[in-house]
Every structure is written in C-alpha cells, then in structure tokens.
Amino acid sequence: MAVKGRGISRLGLLALIPLALAVVAAVHGHRADPIPAWILVLPWSPTLGVDLTLHIDGLALLFILLICGIGSLVFVYAAAYMAGVPDRARLFVLLLLFMLSMLGAVSTDNVIALFVFWELTSLTSFLLVGFKHEDEASRRSAQQALFVTGGGGLVLLAGLILLAEIGGAYSIRALIAGHPVWIDDPRVPVALALIFVGAFSKSAQFPFHFWLPNAMSAPTPVSAYLHSATMVKLGVYLLARLHPAFGELPMWQLTLTAVGGFTAALAMVLTLRERDLKRILAWSTVAALGTLVMLIGVPGDGAPVAAVAFLLAHALYKAPLFFVAGNIDHATGTRRIDDLAGLAPVMPWTAAAALLAGLSMAGMPLSFGFVAKDMMAIAKEGDGGFAWVGYASLFVSAVSVAVAAVAAIRVFWHRGGRRPVGVHDGGWGLIVPPLLIALLGVAFGLAPHLVDPLIRSAAHAMLPTAEIRGLVFDPTDRAVLGALALALAAGGTIYAFWDRLHAQFDRLPWLDQVSTAAIYRALVAAIPKAAAITPRLQSGSLLGYTVWLLLAVVAALAAALAAATVAWPARELPSLAVAGASALLIVAALAACLVRDSFVLLLAAGLVGFGSALLFLFLGAPDLAFTQFAVEVAFVVVIAAILLRVRRLDLVPAGAQRAWPRIAIALALAALATLLLLAAVGGPLDPALAQYFGAQAVPQAHGRNVVNVILVDFRAVDTLGEIAVVAVAFVAALPLLRLAYERARARRAPAAGEEGR
C-alpha cells in the first residue's frame, strides 16, 4: 500500500483540535508549581450515583499532554501517510473518537465512567487495527485485540464494582482518601486480582502480551499513537492512579514487580526472534510497559518519579521510531531488516529522527532517556528486597540498546546488502512529526527543569504522602555511568551478534508451542463447538420459540407464586353486562381451542380481545377499553394479511403431531395465570398512587381524565420513549416488508407480462 508522492490530505487540519487541547493543558500546567488539580462535576445519572466528575491532576495532565501533543502530530503524519487511500476519512474519525475516549478515561473520577471510556478505547482500537478490513490477517489481529482488551475490560468492571462496594464510593478520589478504613477487608485481594487482569490485558503484560505485536497490522500512524504512546499505557495509568491506595500492600508490590519484570524480560527475548522492524519495536514496547508496571510495584519514594519519567521518555522515543518504521515502509515497501541497509544517504531526515530517538532509547547522556534511566537507578537503590529488579532491568536495558541500534544504525548506516533504488524521503508531513518528537526527547534531556514540575506533580498523584524530590540527579554519578556502560557493552554485543542470535532463537519452535498465543488460538477454536448449542434452542420454527418462551414464563410465574398466598375471593353476583362479556370471552376462547382453520382461529382470538375490551368498559376503564378495541382491529387486519400470505407459502404447520406437550404447557400457563390473579385480588391494594394522581390531576395538570393526565403530563417522558419505540420499530420493519413486497412483485412481473394482463 506504499503510496508515493508528496501529497498531504486536508484531513490533517484536524490536528488543530488536539493541538488546541494540548496548548490549553500546557498553559494550565504552567499556571502554578505544583500543578493544581482541576475538578469539574457534571451530573450524569444522579439517581444511579454515576456522574462525570473530571479530576485533572498532575498524572492526568501528563497523559492529556501525551494524548493531545503526540495526537496532533499523529494527525499530521496520518494525513501524509494515508494520502491517496480512498477511505482515509474513516481513519481520522476513528482516531478522533479514540482520542476523546482516552481523554475521558484519564480525566474521569468515577470508576464506572472510567470503565466506559476504557472499553471505548478498546472498541476504537479494534476498528483501527482492523482498518484494512479486506485483509484476513488484519481482521484476525483486530479480533484478538478486542477479545483480550475488551474481555479484560469486563473483568476490570467486576473488580472496580467490587472495589467501590468495599470502599463505599464510586469516586476514585473518595476511594483513595478512605483507603485506611477498607484496605484490610478480606475481599480486597479479589478486587485487586480482577483489576490486575484488566490492567495487564490493556497494557499487554504476561500472560496477555501476545496481542500487541499482532496489532501491528494497523496502519503505522495508529501503531505509533495507540500501541506505543497512549492506549497501551492506560493499564499503567490505572495502576498509577490506584497506587496511593494499594502501594503499601505486599500483594501489590510483589505482583507488579514479578509480572512487570517477567514481561519485560520475556518480551526482550521474543524481540530477538523478529525480523520485521515494526514487530521488533512492538516487543520492545511490551518490555517498556513491563518496566513501567514493575516500577509502580517497587516501593520507595523514588519509584513514582522514575515511572513517570520513563513513561514520558518512552513516548518521546517510541512514537518517532514507529514513524521512522512507517517512513521506511512507505519508501521501500518493506519492513524486513534483512532487506534494509544504507538508507541514510537517501533518507537523511528520517535517519536523523531515528538517530535522535535511538539516543534516547539507549539512554545516552544528554537525552531524556538518560534522565529516566538515572531516576530508575535511584529508585532501585533504595530497596534491598527488590534487588532482582535491577538484574531484570539490566537485561532489558541491554536489549533496548540493541533494538535502538537496529532501528537507528543498522537500517540507515549499515553497509552491504542491497542498496535500495529510487528511494527518497517523503514529504514534510512524514518528516516533521518524528523529528519534532525526537527533538523534544533530546531537549528535555538537556533541560530537565522544563518538565520537572509536571513529573513531580504526576509522581505526587501516585504517592501523595511522600515528599517528591523530582528530577534530582548527578549526571556524573559513577553508579549510573557504570550501569550505562554495562548496558551499552551488553547491548553492543547483542547488536553485533543479532543475526546469529536470531538464527539460534529461530531454532526453538517450542517457544511458539508454550506461548499463550497458542492457548488463545485453542480458546477461539472452541467457540464454534460451544455454538453447537444455539441451533438446538433456535430451531427456526415459530412453534419452538413459543414453547421456550412460554416455558420460561411458566417457570418465572411458578417461582413468583411460590411465596404468595392465594385465597378464594368473596362471592358476589356480577352485573348482567359483565356476565355477558364474560360469556363472550369464554365462548370465543373455547372456539379458538377447537377450530382447525388458522383464519377462523384468528377471528376467534380477535373476539377474545373484544370480549376483554367489553369487560374493561363495564368495569370502569373506558380508556383501556377504547385502546383495546382499536388495537384489536389493527391486530386482526395485520395478522389476516400475514396469514393469507403464509398459507400461500404452505408454512402453516401440519398441527396434529404431538399436541399433548403443547396442551400441557397451555394448561400450566392458564392455571398459573389464574393463581396469579387470585393472589393479586386477594392481597391488599396499596391506594397511595391512585389517591395521589386522583387528587393532583386537576390542580397540577388541569385535566379530569386521570389516565390521560398520567400519560401526557405526569409520566410524559415515558410516553415520549414509548412513541419513539413505536416509530423506530416501524422504521426497522419497513425495509423487511418492502423486501418481501419487491420479491413477490419480481416473481409476478414476468408472468404478468406474458399474459399481457
């Protein structure tokens, strides 16, 4: 799909939306130090306790800046990258929707709203990963991403609800403020485990790590935005957000450091098996997410600062590297690192961006990656019990250096291999975004004080009790420089032996066998087997559906009546009119039971309706009677028209076969309905509502017909909903009926033409 040319779509102007938001966020961030929290309450459904309180503190602001800042450049890049793709407008709509969902997720204070936005990001991600929907692999990846992150979201909902019930609040702020009270509740570990599943699935932690590299079938702007800079960090965000409440729990610390550390190490091993530049970057993203999760789990005052700094650093180097991969793909048509070499002379701007981003990724001095690494080293110093975290992250750092070298050096400066012919840099829309972000990564490294207030405020949100020191470090610290030298040496070695290591790992197919991706495939394959139940319930026969429906009603009625007391009502003589209407009802019902012809059956059923309408009329419900009459007329006309047509198609069932089960169901239903009626009549009737409406109809609603007053005034919004349903049902039925009509006409037309009418 490599579209050559310097065109840039006008859709790129959409970048102005996130840009404006980013500017607002940045201005807010500069208003004071520390950054004040901004709280906005929007009532949504007050009776359910769900509101849309926005709570924008340092942590939220950091994410908002990432979402909008990188987002605006993603829009510019996408406008150039997708130029000439016919349905690119869809991509922009989805990107905007995704951006809004992300903004909602990081700024809401309500756990239910958080869940809703969380799942919205999963849905938009599904649509974006599957953007090339003609491609089978793309669809499969999209489905996988949705199953893992969407399913994880549902588990998260259970965890959040349980947490809110334990803590007695649906507001995150209130939960955190009250955590000393509920933290010892025995249900907390269950809630925590459920929340872990949600966060780990979103942030591609083991054992849910496999979906992220597969999601690379998305267009590159999407990969850069969703799958490196923003969405996958939502799980990290949630953990950071809840850190003030759970940070002291051993379960929190052990799970996060173990899962995060293991994921990071595993992802780095899997990186070595890849040849596709984008998948290499994806695995290193998984490793970075693992590192972040691990850092959140590390106790101590330094860890939050390190986590926040690394989060920012990672976004600032990984997004440009994805852009670089996209540019290479765009220009050469391949992303296989074997086919790429010596691109620097022909793609100088892309090479420069890759080099700058690579510096930060490797943690070289004078880049923000170096600052982040320093903070991580300080964080790990503090605690002896988590020394192994240091070893895991050393390995991760070493492979990171190698990956940075592959992306920034090998494909651009490595000699040998085939020189690509006719390759050149893309237009400014493809060059400016990666260069700009990568330059920021270096600028913040040279002048860390620019982002220091933001980092401190975000870390403060994670650890409100401690004095946050911010980005205080000594660039000449020997321990830090020593660790850097070690990582560089190890990384250099891995880079030098990259091809040989790759060959070694390729010979280990058991890695595929034991992967959770294989388990996922087995689970998906089991779905069609489970679906075998469906055709048994959904036989396609209307009779079958009715039987199931009525059985369910019988069961529900029986359960409801089990506790009710049924007494025979006092005998009183009915009036002549009531007796007559009842007689009509009985005769019509008996006739309906005895006739065979479905048309006569319909008329008998209609008569039952008229009989009950008469009863309503004589028992003091004229409105109901009127309605019943009118509905009955329409019902008979509609069903008659349908029956005439159905008979023509010979779809009326033969009938006589095995009538007894149906008779039994009918009798059971009749008996239960009778009991229900007796129970209802026998019990005391609460007159409060009737009295209220009777007394208030004239003074409040100026009407003497209480029924109508309730419909149009007291409960007018209900009525509005009902007529909307009626209208929507008509709109839904119309195409089906027209289709049937057209088919019948089409069948008739040729024959009618022959006969000349």
Place this chain on the structure above:
Amino acid sequence: MTPRAVILEVLLRALYPLMLVVSVWILLRGHNAPGGGFIGGMIAVAATAMLAVGSGAAQAQRRMPLGPLRLAAAGVLLSLASGLPAWAVGSAYMTHLWASVPLGFTDLKVSTVMLFDLGVYAAVWGALGGLCAQVVSLDESRRGDEDAGSAAERDA
C-alpha cells in the same frame, strides 16, 4: 387489477373521513374524558387499515398526511419539542404550560399538553398505520401470485 371489496370501497368514501374526524375528536377530548392521543391515533390506524384493504395500500399511504414515515417522525419530534418551552420559563423539561384565551362567550384553554398529545397521535398513526398498509400490500402481491403461480410451477 386486484380484486377489491367494492362495497367496502364505496362505504369507505364516507367512512374514512368520518373515522378521522372521530379520531381527532377523541384526541381533543382526551384530557377531561376518555380518549387521548394514543386512542385517537389507533382509530386513525383502523381507518387507514380499512382503506388499505378496500382501496389498496398505496392509496391508504397516500392519504396519510406527510406519508407514514414522515408522519411518525414528525409526531415524535413534536412531542419532544412540546417539553422545550418549559425551559424558557425556567421549569424542568416537560413541565407543561397552560394559558387561557378569552373568546367572549367562553375561555379556550391552550397548552403544551395538546402539542404533546398531537405528537403521540401522529406517531401512532404514522408508524402503526404505515405498518398495517405495508402488511396489507404483502397480501396484494399475493393476489398477483395466484395467476403467476401456475406459470412458475410450469417453469420449475
């Protein structure tokens, strides 16, 4: 082309307008006596259904103001809008407003409730009347099939 009930068709020339007048009367009296938008609408639906059987579905749909789909949509919108004036006077949505217009011999009461009920009437008539007419049109196409049926069987 299609065989029609001639007696019904002739009768409907008088009956259809009469039923509509009755339906509107039921709609208007609804606030103080049995009636209202839904019942009035259902009587109009019955009129449309009868017209569809007697004079054809197309004719029945033509004689609904705006046509069924737009009538239903206009009804829902009218009901939706009838709650808006309440905002202008600072009340909650759907707080109905009343006014009296002196006509000399009596006071005419007008209110947003009337608009709401008119919307219900239109929505019910449009949606269910349109549905009835469409279903009856299925039956019309069947009548054509009767001639075509034998031809189709020969082809098969």
